[in-house]
Amino acid sequence: MRKFIVAVLSASCIVILYFTVSTLVQVFAFDLSTPAVAEEQQKGYRLVLITLEQDTPFWEKVELGAASAAKQNGASLEVWGTYGANRDDFLKNIEIAIASKVDGIIVQGLDTDEFKNLTKIRAASNGIPIITVANDVPMNESLRRTYVGSDHLKAGEMIARQLVSDMGFSGEVVLMVSDRQEFFQRSRLTGILNVLGQYRNIETKIVASGDSRENVAEATNQVLNDAPGAQAFIAVAANHARSIIQEIGKRRQVSNLFIYSFDDSPETLTLLQEGKLDALIMQAPERMGEESVSLMVKWLRGELVPLNPDGYFTEMRVMRAEEAS
CATH class of the missing domain: 3.40.50.2300 (Response regulator)
Structure with a gap:
């Protein structure tokens, strides 16, 4: 009887082991990069x-x-x-x-x-x-x-080259960023610095400006105190452009500065048409x-x-x- 029980248990273990190994082989053989396509489901997703x-x-x-x-x-x-x-x-x-x-x-x-x-x-x-x-x-x-x-790294490089073309090879540039930068903002910033870093007479100042209009206005006002000689501003987050320009306009002639942004929203396009932005990046x-x-x-x-x-x-x-x- 004991031999019979041992034999049954052994057989059970062999069967369980077989199915376990078989399942593992199927899992690891499955290419996760390839979709499972049923013949009848060629459309209608x-x-x-x-x-x-x-x-x-x-x-x-x-x-x-x-x-x-x-x-x-x-x-x-x-x-x-x-x-x-x-x-x-x-x-x-x-x-x-x-x-x-x-x-x-x-x-x-x-x-x-x-x-x-x-x-x-x-x-x-x-x-x-x-x-x-x-x-x-x-x-x-x-x-x-x-x-x-968009390739946001390239976008940053494009706007920086335009700034250099307009301003020249020397000057102080303020880069206004959000406190919490998304990946696309960090890519834009890297692209800007890649270009401006090639010019030893261009000084860059990165300013975290918050996310609300009030915080952006406050940060802009502070940077105008800290860097009164700044010649150019780049709004890395496009929705900050109007607040930055409004705050600058309270203290200086906007037309005397070079100001840039990203995204062709109705708001930034209006600023561009009014001559308050010098250039922006058009996307698709x-x-x-x-x-x-x-x-x-x-x-x-x-x-x-x-x-x-x-x-x-x-x-x-x-x-x-x-x-x-």
Whole structure:
């Protein structure tokens, strides 16, 4: 009897070991970079575009381009956004999209631990691909498939070259940044410093200006006290440009300074037309929306695997005040 029990237990162990090893082989043999494509599901994917700033003209253009590409590819697209840049609601929308088991998520990158945990752990473990659009997050920190948008490092270099062309090879330049810099802002700043650092007679001063209009105005007023001889300002965060210019205008002639920013929003375009900004970087938000959806569908269909981890950069150009007036 004892021999019989031992034999049964041994056989059971062998069977369990077989299935365990078999399962492990299947798991490790599975290429995580390749989508599982069912023959019957060549179209009709459910995609979600999630933004933090839905009520801005920039993101309205991204949505327009994404909707057009979704229609062309036979995919359904839902746009979920927040108003007033509510980060909690933004992150909750990502959670809901993952729980809903959508086929793909296209999302404005947010450089926070909460965002990275959602994309790197929750979305990846559910097999849902993520593409960041307009604002990126490093791939190794987020496991996003790719990024579609401007090359912000290059954008910083472009605006810095324009500044040097206008101001010359010497002077003091103030770089106004947010207290909490997103990855795209850090990239812009690096690009600016890469160029300005080549000129030993150009001095740069980096000023953290907060995020509210009041904080930006206060920081600008302080830097005017600390650096009265500054000849140029760059608003690295475009939504700070008006507050910076308004505060400068209370104490100095804005026209006597060189002032630059990014993003062709209605507000910054108005400042450019008024001659209060010397130049800004024009982006292509509609193209960002189109390409992000197109790439997502191609990946889901297995037509483009893997996607370029470095991203797909859309067009940019420097627009000067003379062109806008």
